[in-house]
Amino acid sequence: MKTMKKALALGSVAAMALAASAVTLSADEDADLTVNGEIEMIVRTNAPDHLDGHLDMIYSGWTFRSNETQAMQMDDFDNPAMLFVEQGEALFNTAMGPDGASCAGCHENAESLSDVRAVYPQWDEERGEVQTLTMQINECVTERMNAEPLGWSSRDMVNLEALISSVGRGQVVNVAIDGPARETWERGREIYYTEYGILEMSCASCHEVNYGNYIRADHLSQGQINGFPTYRLKNARLNSTHSRFRGCIRDTRAHTFAEGSPEFIALELYVASRGNGLTVEGPSVRN
Numbered sequence: 001m002k003t004m005k006k007a008l009a010l011g012s013v014a015a016m017a018l019a020a021s022a023v024t025l026s027a028d029e030d031a032d033l034t035v036n037g038e039i040e041m042i043v044r045t046n047a048p049d050h051l052d053g054h055l056d057m058i059y060s061g062w063t064f065r066s067n068e069t070q071a072m073q074m075d076d077f078d079n080p081a082m083l084f085v086e087q088g089e090a091l092f093n094t095a096m097g098p099d100g101a102s103c104a105g106c107h108e109n110a111e112s113l114s115d116v117r118a119v120y121p122q123w124d125e126e127r128g129e130v131q132t133l134t135m136q137i138n139e140c141v142t143e144r145m146n147a148e149p150l151g152w153s154s155r156d157m158v159n160l161e162a163l164i165s166s167v168g169r170g171q172v173v174n175v176a177i178d179g180p181a182r183e184t185w186e187r188g189r190e191i192y193y194t195e196y197g198i199l200e201m202s203c204a205s206c207h208e209v210n211y212g213n214y215i216r217a218d219h220l221s222q223g224q225i226n227g228f229p230t231y232r233l234k235n236a237r238l239n240s241t242h243s244r245f246r247g248c249i250r251d252t253r254a255h256t257f258a259e260g261s262p263e264f265i266a267l268e269l270y271v272a273s274r275g276n277g278l279t280v281e282g283p284s285v286r287n
């Protein structure tokens, strides 16, 4: 991993207080991640071909965190997110809706869904659209359980996603971007490189051009989503992918898209594909 600070290439540097910070805890950027002494994660690898000319290597957000934060993700006993995985598991086994159906009634256990997280979002043939994991879960909730949809970033939804991620940990992210998903993916790519807000910043301004640098006291990562949902020490709860997207766009003082909007669904597919080759880490721990 590069150790030299790159020249800052952002326009409104002063406004964002983007500067190397002396007070920041150092991170061990070269550390390897094995969870529970058995799940070996790929936290750095060659960038997927579609990033040619943009990035040579991709890195998990874990590599940019402080040693203390990194350590919390190395063992489920120390990972505060695992509490929410337990809640997700309880919900998985609970009857919901008028038919008294539970997820477990059809899917037996979460482990039977262990292949899911690494390949979502994905094209859904029947619906003729790209589906995120959130949408897939709500499809089961509304159409197969006849229950009310769960809120996009509601506790129950994010807990179920944490559960389904946790059983997929260690699997290599492999989101398909060709075929019918291509158009949505291209829309996501366009959003990723669009400059928003009075600061005129795109996702790429921070996560492609300036990763490895510090913004205020925060060590900028590549903004990967293989670790979602993430438990953030800052708000002491699980955070969904779209709530993170919203927060990042808001920080550029721009109007943001809604969670679950077509724009964020396209962006999620695109950002997920930038992590093809890393491993599923969710639920991860971040500051």
Ligand code: HEC
Pocket: 092, 101, 102, 103, 104, 105, 106, 107, 113, 116, 136, 137, 140, 141, 144, 145, 160, 164
């Ligand atoms: C009445 C049966 C039924 C119930 C209840 C049900 N599902 Fe499903 N689920 C299905 C079927 C059928 C599919 C589509 C076939 C498949 O891909 O396995 C599916 C697909 C899925 C998938 C995608 C699987 C894949 O390989 O892409 C996920 C994730 C999922 N369900 C999660 C849940 C969760 C979480 C719940 C509880 C909130 C739930 N399901 C409740 C029947 C059900």
Ligand code: HEC
Pocket: 016, 060, 061, 062, 064, 192, 201, 202, 203, 204, 205, 206, 207, 215, 218, 219, 220, 221, 222, 223, 224, 225, 227, 230, 244, 245, 248, 249, 251, 252, 267, 271, 286
């Ligand atoms: C002004 C700089 C800035 C911009 C622009 C920005 N982000 Fe971020 N983003 C951050 C900071 C700071 C963090 C927290 C530290 C980190 O993980 O990089 C963060 C974190 C993230 C994370 C969490 C990564 C992890 O491993 O937990 C994701 C995902 C993300 N950003 C996606 C995006 C997307 C998508 C966009 C464009 C819509 C965007 N960001 C725009 C500054 C920015």
